Amino acid sequence: MTETELLLSLIDDKLRKCEDGYMLTHTHFLSLGERSSAMAHLKNRYPNHVFWGGYPDAERSVLFLLPEYMEKDDFSLEDEDDPLCLVRVRASSAKLTHRDYLGALLGLGLERSVIGDILVGEHGAEIIVMKSISDYLIANFEKAGSASLKITVDSIKNLEPPKIKTEFIRESVASLRLDNMLSAVFGVSRSDAVEAISRGMVFLNDTEATKPDARIAEGDKLVLRGRGKAYFREQSGTTRKGRLSVLFEKYI
Template sequence: MDTIEISIYSGIPQFSDFLDPYEIRLAESVANGEMVYSETSQLLNENFERNIIGFSTETKNLDLGNHLKCFKIESKFSDLQHNKILGSILGLGLERRKIGDISIHGKIAYILVKSEIADFIYFHLKKIGREGVRLEEVPIQNFESEKPQWEIQSSTVKTMRLDSIVSTITKLPRSKAKKMIEQNLIKVNFEPIMTPHMEIGGCLLSIRGYGRFKIFEEFHETKKGRIHFTYGKKK
């Protein structure tokens, strides 16, 4: 909201930090309501989870590419891990919203960052965990998206209510699953959901403390009248 308001009152294009798909939808809706032009970076296609969005009252030619940088991170000895890369960057005192997608390929990883922190990361990120790494700035087109791998499982539920699905996946009592939802610990397709009885279908489900899951769209009813569904936990 602040970014949109600044673009309105200053007449100067403004640019967001990295947003997830749900936040992008909200930002576009607000901008449309304020009669402000909005545009996401075309360099980041549907394979990217996070994107930035620009706002302007004067022009429709926003050069969002100037606000993004891509680094290739290379480790000599150990395979890189998403949580260690992110932890090492945040350990430098940077905010998560300044960091975009991270893609791991063994000893090589790619990371997107806002241009404003690129030099800081280049000069200060020397280690991931305890291991030294080498950074190289590369064109965003060199970013190799990581193909998600899912540990496939299946189960049956009486209903596809969110609390029932969360209970089944986490192996928690339904009452605790319901409490997690009400405490805003669950996201469906990146959107925070606090309604335990909401019926869901195929979707991406994030459960804080348990990870990310994909609910596949293939459902069928068993002879006992329950619903058989398949889901995967992101490795």
């Protein structure tokens, strides 16, 4: 079985447990690609589900399958039922990067699937993880790179979502095709945009994009792995050369 097939089989097992046991079930952390596969798999068979990674717009998220008595709009968990927790890290060096923290965690023998977003700050980081590994981290997560670490474990509810910084970018495009829009907002060539789509590196509204000629609408969310995230905000008229004037809001 492929990794995607294994994931979908796991989701089916969780879904059966949810329906048969009339209980909330969940997966491990999913990447953007895994989330896209899960969304497509559940779209018509079980709409009563949510993705949550500890804060709005988290890149890595857990799939929660809700029993019939739970509404998506009312989804919330008490601390004792929440499978996620927050690890606060204080580092002796302020130069640690996302890669440093992730490398240290994987170096402890942990799977990527138990680690969510890593939010790097000036003096350390806040790391969202599965609660099941919190005791192990307390005992073993002592260094990242050459820096010593001090960690505490907190409720995920005490996480302050990162402040989002964006910039508005106005560009002109020949059309609202996906490859044109990626090229404009992320500064890549159109051929590179097409290649990124073919390699599964592009996500449109959290779903993996497969067609370079897909038409983009106002409000759509674009993600290019390794380049960032942006929203298409508006199309306002045409230039003298007949190109479309478009406005993006890009995360920085």
